[in-house]
Amino acid sequence: MNIKKRSPRIRLLLLSFFTLLSGLSVHAQTSDFQLLENFNNDFHRISTEIDQVIDMGALREIELEISSFESRYSDHRTLITAALYPVTFEERVNSLRDRIMVKNQSLSVVDQLNSRIEGLIAETDLFRSRINQLNSEISTLQQNIERSSASESRQAALIRQYRQNLESRDLFVADFLEELINRYQNMDSAERSELSVAADRLQDNPVEILKSIISDYIELSNNRSGLSLPDYVSMRAQHGYFSDVWSRIGEQLTRTFETERSRQARTEIDNMLAAWLASVDNNVWSLLQQEFYDRSIRLSPFTNSSELNRSLHEYIDAAYEISLESNREEDYGKYRNFSDFWNTTVKANWGDLIIAGNILTHSDIAAVDVKLSSWGEAAAPISNLMFILLIVSIAVIVGLVVLLVTRKS
Missing domain, CATH: 1.20.1280 (Monooxygenase)
Structure with missing residues (x-):
């Protein structure tokens, strides 16, 4: 009788017990699911941060975050490994560290490239400043030469200074061309690609500077104030050196700094070099002909x-x-x-x-x-003495012959 009376209570207790166990199981499953979801969310968030990081300082912070990420989930590595199978917890964490290493190398290259670009910008600015200064001095001297025609001694001094400035500019340009050869002649495709990306940051890239230099030389050749034949012959030699440098590095320069119009840029400079030579030659040959003519040497035209x-x-x-x-x-x-x-x-x-x-x-x-x-x-x-001696000798010989003939007779 007592057992029957207690039976409903026992069933109720058993039902409550199983309900509790079921609830605990569901709660455990829910907690595991949330843990795995948090793990995956944190992993993807860190991956995105690695992809988007742009400086070394932020990359160092992400490295610390990966260590914290590993520590936070290390107690659940068995559960996570089971859920990620066939990938393990350790492999997933190490994949983040591997990506950090790759990103570190990439940012190091970017830093080096930025340093090179900053150096290139400084060099081009320095060159532009110096060439502008030389051009300004040359222009001023040209004007002074034209104004000083009344004083021959002053004009001669100005012309000497003018030629010295031309020589200084030629040497400066030659050094610049030599630097271009050393820097760009053996540049590989990777270096060219890196510099191409940064070309827009340069106010004056090397191709534009070369155009400016050639334009200055053409203008100088067309303006004959204070220039003589040796000056134009020297300019012709400078043109030859310039053309040689361009043939060696022109393609590299235009493909690097004029990526979208490299062929057009090469053609433009080729045409400018031809115009420069034509202007120089027009002066060289006419002045050289005049030099011979002034000394009464009448050469046929050339x-x-x-x-x-x-x-x-x-x-x-x-x-x-x-x-x-x-x-x-x-x-x-x-x-x-x-x-x-x-x-x-x-x-x-x-x-x-x-x-x-x-x-x-x-x-x-x-x-x-x-x-x-x-x-x-x-x-x-x-x-004349030799001629007289010759006549005397002939006369003596003739006289001797006559004398011998007379005696025989």
């Missing part, structure tokens, strides 16, 4: 190196033939005039520039020297 070389040989060959036929004092004077100008001015004063400027080669000059020597031998007049 507009390039081969024509100049041909004119020199034609002039000497014609004079040589005349000297062989007549051997007059006038012919020898013509030889002396040409020889003096050729040796004391063309070779002694202009020789290095003429070769550097591709006006004549060493072989061309040597060939003229050989013909000039033959001309000198043919043009040298026979001495």
Whole structure:
């Protein structure tokens, strides 16, 4: 009887017990689910932070956050590993650290690139400032030369200073070109790509600076104030060096700093170099012809190196033939005039520039020297004394012959 009376109570207790166990199980499952969800959310949040970080300081903070992340979930590694299978808790944490290492290398490259760009910006600013200063000084000297025509001594001093400034600018530009060669000639695709990204940050990139330099030289060549033949020959040599540098690094520079219009940029500079040479040559050949003319040396017209070389040989060959036929004092004077100008001015004063400027080669000059020597031998007049002695000798011989014939008779 007692058992029957207690049966409903026991069933109620058992039901309550199982309900409690069920609730505890559901609560445990809910807690595990929340833990895994929090773990995944934290993992993805840290991954996003790694992707978006842009400086080394923030990256260091993320490294500390990864350590905290690992510590926070390490007591639940078994549960997390089971949920992530086949990936383990340790592998997931280490993947974050691996990404930190990759990002660290990437940011280091960016820092180095920024340093290079800042240095390049400083260098281009310095170059632009210096070239502007030199151009300003040259322009001022040009104006002063034009105003000082009344005073020959002052004008001569200004012209000397003007040429010194031109030489200073040429040396400065040559140093700049040499720096470009050293920096960009052997640049690999990775370096070129890095600099291309930063090209927009440069107010004056190297390609634009080269255009500016060539433009200045063209303007200088077209403005003949204070310039003489050696100045233009020197400018022609500078053009040759400039063209050589451009042929070696032009493609690298335009592909780096003019990425979207590299071919057009190369064509623009090629055309500017051609215009510069045309302007220089227009002055070189006319002034050189005038130099010979002023010394009464009438060469046939020439507009390039081969024509100049041909004119020199034609002039000497014609004079040589005349000297062989007549051997007059006038012919020898013509030889002396040409020889003096050729040796004391063309070779002694202009020789290095003429070769550097591709006006004549060493072989061309040597060939003229050989013909000039033959001309000198043919043009040298026979001495009057020698002529008299020759006549006397002939007379003596004739007299002796007559005497011998008379005695035999």
